[in-house]
Amino acid sequence: MRFGFSTAGESHGPGEVTLVHGVPAGLGLLAEDVDRDLARRQQGYGRGGRQKIEKDKVEFLGGVRHGYTLGSPVAMLVRNRDYANWEHRMSPAPVEDPPDPITLPRPGHADLAGMQKYAFDDLRNVLERSSARETTARVAAGGVAKKLLSDFGVEIHSAVYRIGTVAYPKERAVVDAARADESEVRCPDPEVSERMKEEIDAARYARDALGGEFVVVAHGCPPGLGSYVDWRDKVDARLAAAILSINAMKGVEFGMGFGLAAKRSSEVQDEILAENGHLARASNRLGGIEGGMTNGEPVVVSAAMKPISTIAKQLRTVDISTGEETKAFKERADSCAVPAAAVIGESMVAVVLAEAFLEKFGADNMTDIRAAHDSYARRLAEAGVAAR
Ligand SMILES: Cc1cc2nc3c(=O)[nH]c(=O)nc-3n(C[C@H](O)[C@H](O)[C@H](O)COP(=O)(O)O)c2cc1C
Ligand SMILES: C=C(O[C@@H]1CC(C(=O)O)=C[C@@H](OP(=O)(O)O)[C@H]1O)C(=O)O
Numbered sequence: 590m591r592f593g594f595s596t597a598g599e600s601h602g603p604g605e606v607t608l609v610h611g612v613p614a615g616l617g618l619l620a621e622d623v624d625r626d627l628a629r630r631q632q633g634y635g636r637g638g639r640q641k642i643e644k645d646k647v648e649f650l651g652g653v654r655h656g657y658t659l660g661s662p663v664a665m666l667v668r669n670r671d672y673a674n675w676e677h678r679m680s681p682a683p684v685e686d687p688p689d690p691i692t693l694p695r696p697g698h699a700d701l702a703g704m705q706k707y708a709f710d711d712l713r714n715v716l717e718r719s720s721a722r723e724t725t726a727r728v729a730a731g732g733v734a735k736k737l738l739s740d741f742g743v744e745i746h747s748a749v750y751r752i753g754t755v756a757y758p759k760e761r762a763v764v765d766a767a768r769a770d771e772s773e774v775r776c777p778d779p780e781v782s783e784r785m786k787e788e789i790d791a792a793r794y795a796r797d798a799l800g801g802e803f804v805v806v807a808h809g810c811p812p813g814l815g816s817y818v819d820w821r822d823k824v825d826a827r828l829a830a831a832i833l834s835i836n837a838m839k840g841v842e843f844g845m846g847f848g849l850a851a852k853r854s855s856e857v858q859d860e861i862l863a864e865n866g867h868l869a870r871a872s873n874r875l876g877g878i879e880g881g882m883t884n885g886e887p888v889v890v891s892a893a894m895k896p897i898s899t900i901a902k903q904l905r906t907v908d909i910s911t912g913e914e915t916k917a918f919k920e921r922a923d924s925c926a927v928p929a930a931a932v933i934g935e936s937m938v939a940v941v942l943a944e945a946f947l948e949k950f951g952a953d954n955m956t957d958i959r960a961a962h963d964s965y966a967r968r969l970a971e972a973g974v975a976a977r
Contacts, residue, residue, distance in 0.1 A: 592944040592952065594730035600720035601675035604668040607726040609733050611947065612652060614660030615955035616737055623647040623732030626932060627667065630728045633928030634773040635789040635799070637921050639722075642671045647729055660954065665729045669722070679717070691716075692910040693918035697898030700918070704909060712909075712918065721836040721926065724933045731936020734943035740955070741946070741962055742809040745939050747931035749775040750891075751802035752785040753792065759804055759846075763889055766806045775803070775928040793924040796901035800837065803931035804891040805938045810877065811965065812885040812976055814945035823881025824945050831937040832892045835930060840893035844876025859886065866970075869977045883945075885976025890938055894930050897923050 592611035627645035652663035690711030694700035703715030746766035765777035815824025860871040876889035899922035950961040969975040
C-alpha cells in the first residue's frame with residue numbers, strides 16, 4: 590500500500606489517533622522520534638490555555654516491535670488530557686442531561702457550513718473535528734515520515750517570516766531555518782522575534798488575533814521525486830494540497846513564489862553549472878522543483894495562514910436556533926498559531942516527500958530501499974549528472 594495516513598479524534602475527546610500505512614519494514618522508530626515534534630507543535634508565543642493542559646506523547650498501538658517497524662500499519666495514539674474536563678460534554682455514550690447546543694457560528698471557522706452540510710443543530714459537533722487539535726495526529730505521521738527521510742540524509746526545517754505586519758526577509762528565513770527553534774515565534778532573528786511578540790500582544794489586547802507566513806525547507810532530497818508524466822504525480826501539486834489542508838492556510842508558494850510572476854525569465858530560472866564532476870545551480874529561486882520533480886536543490890515551500898477566527902471581539906453572526914442577528918460564539922482560543930503551523934507544515938511536507946521517495950525506491954523494506962537508493966546515486970555520479 591502507498592505511504593500515507595488517516596487520523597481520527599475530536600479536540601476534547603479521549604485522544605488523537607493516527608494510522609500510517611505503507612511504512613517499510615525495518616525502519617528504526619522510537620517514541621522519541623515522534624514526541625520531539627509533538628512538543629515543538631505545542632510551543633509558540635500566542636497559544637491559548639489548552640497547551641498548558643496537554644503534554645502530547647505518542648503511544649504505539651501497532652506496527653512497531655523492539656524499535657523497528659514491521660511493514661504493517663503504524664497505529665499511534667496521543668491522549669487528550671483535557672478529556673478529563675470534558676467527559677460529560679464529549680461522552681461517546683448517550684447522557685441523560687446533554688449540554689445546551691451552541692448555535693452562534695463563528696465567521697471564518699467551519700461552524701456554519703459544517704452545520705448545514707451534516708444537519709447539526711449544535712456547532713460543537715463541527716468544532717470538535719474542525720479544530721486544529723487534529724494536527725497533533727498529523728505531526729505524529731510526520732514523525733514517521735521524517736525518520737524515514739532522515740535515514741537517507743533528508744532534513745526538514747521551518748521558520749516563521751511574518752506575523753501580522755512584522756516581516757523578516759523570506760530568503761534569510763530559508764538560510765537560517767535550522768535556528769528557528771531558538772525563537773518563541775520560530776523566527777531566526779532575535780530582534781524581529783521580539784517585534785513579532787509585541788504584535789501578538791497588541792492584537793490580543795485589542796481582543797483580536799493574527800495570522801502570518803512560514804517557510805519549510807527540505808535539504809538533501811535526491812533529484813527525481815515526483816513526476817512530470819501524470820498530473821497526479823507532480824510533487825509540487827501534492828505539496829500544495831498537503832499544505833493547504835492545514836487549518837487556516839490560504840496560500841502556498843514555492844521558492845520565490847508569486848514574486849516570480851513580475852520577473853523576466855533570466856531573473857527566475859536557476860542556471861545549471863558544471864562543478865568538479867557534479868552539477869550545481871547558480872541559485873534556487875524555483876524552490877527545488879522543476880516539472881513536478883525535485884531537482885536536488887533544497888525544496889522550499891511557504892504558506893500564508895489567515896488570522897484565528899475565534900476572537901474576544903466577537904463578530905456578527907446569526908443565531909441558528911432563532912434566526913436573530915447576534916454576536917459569534919467565543920471560547921478559549923489561540924491568538925496566533927503561526928509558529929505551531931510551521932511545525933505542522935514540516936510534517937505535511939515530510940509525508941509527501943516520503944511518499945514520493947518510496948514510489949521511486951520501493952517500499953517493502955529498508956534494505957531493498959537502500960540498495961535502490963544507492964544504485965540510483967551511483968548511476969547519476971557515473972554519468973556525471975549527480976547534484977552537488
Ligand atoms: C495550530 C493551529 C491552531 C489553531 N487554533 C485556533 C484557535 O484556537 N481558534 C480558532 O478559531 N482557530 C484556530 N485555528 C484555525 C482553525 O482551525 C481554522 O480556521 C478552522 O478549522 C477553519 O478552517 P479554515 O480556516 O481552513 O477554513 C488554528 C489553526 C492551527 C493550524
Ligand atoms: C488544541 C489545539 O489547538 C486548538 C485549535 C483550535 C481550533 O479551533 O482550531 C482551538 C483551540 O482548542 P481549545 O478549544 O481546546 O482551546 C486550540 O488550542 C492544539 O493545537 O493542540
